[in-house]
Amino acid sequence: MTLNSFHTSGNSPGPDRCRVGILGFGTVGSAIARRLTGPDSIPSLQLSHICDRRAREKQARQPEAPHGSAPPAWTDRFDDLLASDVDVVVEAIGGAEPAVDYVRAALLAGKSVVTSNRQVIAHHGPALLALAERQGRQLRYEAAVGGAMPIVRALGDGLAGDRITRIVAILNGTANAVLSRMDASGCTIDEAIADACARGYAEADPSADLDGVDAGAKLAILCALGFSLRVLPGQIELRTAARLDPGAFEGARLRGGTIRQIAHAEYLRDRSTLVAWVAPAFVPLTSLFARATGPQNAAIISGVYGGDITLTGSGAGGEATAVAAVGDLVVIARDRAAIVPAPVLVEPAEIRGLSDHKLAEAV
Amino acid sequence: MTLNSFHTSGNSPGPDRCRVGILGFGTVGSAIARRLTGPDSIPSLQLSHICDRRAREKQARQPEAPHGSAPPAWTDRFDDLLASDVDVVVEAIGGAEPAVDYVRAALLAGKSVVTSNRQVIAHHGPALLALAERQGRQLRYEAAVGGAMPIVRALGDGLAGDRITRIVAILNGTANAVLSRMDASGCTIDEAIADACARGYAEADPSADLDGVDAGAKLAILCALGFSLRVLPGQIELRTAARLDPGAFEGARLRGGTIRQIAHAEYLRDRSTLVAWVAPAFVPLTSLFARATGPQNAAIISGVYGGDITLTGSGAGGEATAVAAVGDLVVIARDRAAIVPAPVLVEPAEIRGLSDHKLAEAV
Secondary structure, eight states: OOGGGGGGGOSOOOTTSEEEEEEOOSHHHHHHHHHHHSTTOOTTEEEEEEEOTTHHHHHHTSOOOOTTSOOOEEESOHHHHHHSOOSEEEEOOOSSTTHHHHHHHHHHTTOEEEEOOHHHHHHHHHHHHHHHHHHTOOEEOGGGSSTTSOHHHIIIIITTTSOEEEEEEEOOHHHHHHHHHHHHHOOOHHHHHHHHHHTTSSOSOOHHHHTTHHHHHHHHHHHHHHHOBOOOGGGSEEOOSTTOOHHHHHHHHHTTEEEEEEEEEEEEGGGTEEEEEEEEEEEETTSHHHHOOTTEEEEEEEETTTEEEEEEEEOSSHHHHHHHHHHHHHHHHHOTTOOOOOOOOBOOSEEEOOOSOSSEEOO | OOGGGGGGGOSOOOTTSEEEEEEOOSHHHHHHHHHHHSTTOOTTEEEEEEEOTTHHHHHHTSOOOOTTSOOOEEESOHHHHHHSOOSEEEEOOOSSTTHHHHHHHHHHTTOEEEEOOHHHHHHHHHHHHHHHHHHTOOEEOGGGSSTTSOHHHIIIIITTTSOEEEEEEEOOHHHHHHHHHHHHHOOOHHHHHHHHHHTTSSOSOOHHHHTTHHHHHHHHHHHHHHHOBOOOGGGSEEOOSTTOOHHHHHHHHHTTEEEEEEEEEEEEGGGTEEEEEEEEEEEETTSHHHHOOTTEEEEEEEETTTEEEEEEEEOSSHHHHHHHHHHHHHHHHHOTTOOOOOOOOBOOSEEEOOOSOSSEEOO
């Protein structure tokens, strides 16, 4: 399949519509495609290309495009996408490698990029944002943290007027579905994982979710946005939730609470010390976190001037992630010359993890 | 006091700092000034001018500027502000008139504008945004709705990828402080108002808060952002909370709930019908709204694709509003050429209010 296949998309694009190419047609990529071509499609956005290494097979399973609309061109070659006239590439591959190379290449080719990839942003976000700025293009990543919960925008823009001191959050919808299921039903973790898989909230191997690797990358991104700190995911202490048993939930219940996977970051500015960890933690039953069930995400952001801000929203599944990615596309289409500045980050003098108690406390 | 007084601010502004003029030095304006000149001042922002009709008297009460920083110039003449070199005017006067004329004049003079004025935005937002766009300047108004809770950004940008169907919210921190006080203490509304005044959450006459006029204007703004609907505040049915007595709270408690001032908007797209009202409403004790106490705001935003998103945050007082306004200033300083597009609005075929039951239900 070559660039020639793009010729099928010759119809009707208005000159001011933003042309979108999706890279990676999995759960997230296909949800974004449905959103861009379905009944609530967005006038300023045109899905013009889909690139997936199994393009032929996946294209064959797609329904016919609605009458009158130009169907997207499919390709299995990333170079085709780079050479095409798309304005924005949506990177929906996942995983740090090779996605970071694709994002860099897209920016170098003069495309803006929207990504849901927390590993890419956590490890390479500052460099990629600087590259985007030099290229006069945008890199947006609301979908990388919090699913449909707009926490990237809330921290980066809405709360830019405060001095943020603490972020405590549930950032992994899969782990929350598993733990809240154990909590509600008294089942084992394997039964809860099977249930989450059946509902589409977990992959067959959710270890990156339960071990905290996914939430740790997201927390590193939030530390950059909220505290202007350069933190790599490997610097954040992780404790796995994979070994929780029903007895742990019984014990928490006796103390008037339950257990959630909590991502916790607190910046002690005067000592230049960041305390950051992801761990299964005790949360009181009355807390925002205990009320987050299924694939929900939740966050409490504390600022010196505005006090606490809370956010909740759906944190797993293609639809929720697609809402965030499509929101970024709408914002780019509105103002294609907008600047998303690379953050000016400092390194904290010290990064601490959990002190040595058995079960962390959320707040 | 004339333009000459500006000469005192000649020191040290870097060429790339964004010069800010505050119009109206009341609760909000003075909180913004403290934020811009205090220990957490923001490097990209310089408070260069303050305009207030009682400038001489208010300036005399200000502390000395910190050593080495240029103090802002004071004036009682708006024309001085227009003729000055400020990049952004922060309108913090309040009330529709004459603030709208000042906002318009500032945009015409080539300034960007940040405002906390819900009446100005609810009545004149689309025209002013169109004017700002023509002028190549920005009009931002995060502080007009929700205090420190970043709901304008969440609805306008973060959830732009969803199709919003319903917004239910507590949008007036003063009314919430009064009602939650009655709820907690069993006191009369006059006692609760006196308490809110003592804590700085209410003015001596909080009738615009309790009658729903303030929340109605905010709800009209959210209908434009969330539904792309043109709704004037006068089209939203308001029922006052000013006549609530302790017995109403006792009755609600017996039903497992309490009473909050709720702003409710639901858009039935297929019938082009908006249901919108502000009223004291029954809320279950387990709901987000019952948990909002004191000057808190809270919102549940429902979308077809992302499900429910919730937000809470401090909704009254100068500090919370200043966080939102300063966030807007930071965003303007980052990208002075950014476009804040005027929304393309349609009129709903029908606007309905509450059906005729005595106490509204929140959701």
